[in-house]
Amino acid sequence: MVETVTKKELIFIEAAKLFQSKGYAATSIRELADQVGLKPSSFYSHIKGKEEILEIICKKASALFAEGLENVLNNHDKPIKQLEAIIDLHIDVAFGNPSAITVFNDEWRHLSGEALAEFRRSRKSYQDGVIKIIKEAKAKGQVKDLDATIVFNLIIGGSRWLHFISKPSESMVSKIRGQLKQLFFDGMRE
Template sequence: MSSNPKSKKQIIFQEAAELFRDKGYPATSMRDLAERVGLKPSSFYSHIKSKEEILQKICFDSAEKFTIGMKEVCDTEATNKEKLQLLIRLHIKVATEDPTTATVFNDEWRHLSEPHLSNFLALRRDYESHFLKIIEAGISTQEFKQISPSLVLYTIINSLRWLHFANKPTKELSATQIENDLIQLLLQGVEKNVL
């Protein structure tokens, strides 16, 4: 059964996430993973069902975080501007809390097999449509500029995609510093306002 400090299953998922991030899912072999975990390839079929089960867990666990986060945002009474701020914070939180799974979630979902691929895409579509509604609402209340909502959506979502590479920049920047700077950047742009 699950050994105490961290179950072997958890270790497998974590090491796998790192490998998937670094090499991608198809280029990561079970032998690579075995070596990392300190097991022979045949051995972790006592713990997991298949290679894809790992990918599925990572993808859908991350997806759930976004789904839950979106629900919370939608349930609050807040201006659209505030909701957008909360969503940006949500993306930053997910990306920084668990950077490896966030990467896999972002880039490796396409290697899911059916029907999981369709299920995942449905979750994603749902999330994006909620996101879109907030942007559209913000435009109609004149909180936001009149810019194509889907263009705004994709720009914002993707602008946060570098966060989970975590190693390169911003070692010295605090998390809240990053949050605040990013929100200012996305809401008001790089250009300095002339007041």
């Protein structure tokens, strides 16, 4: 066993890519199977159905943010530092796990039943966590008196395009990181 990635994991990796570029609904099992090097029928030796793939990917993406938030809270005391770490988290996910961004933002709506409900809960819980940080920073007088939901959505939306950058160099990432933080914290006005 030389391969460190099982075929099932490979399915999720390739599926995430396709879902990102074409969308869940427009991606067929046949196309996906082809990408993995399997016949469509062989697919069902590994997964229960198409939606299971989306479920797993969505779960991974929301776990990424949930764990990220947890780390932020463990590693920083001051809310303003936590806020900065949250921005870092979004940038890290966008560059390190590009397809997670798309799925987290757009494709989850193709879930159904309990998987959809659970994703919504998880997303809401993340949002609440970040909003709590914003409110604490506000209470300490470190950020302006702004609606926390608006600030949250600006951070979410403001890092929603980064995954379009194909092969960002290390220096480019750090430049974007710096400028985005500057924008979020101090705006563009000179």
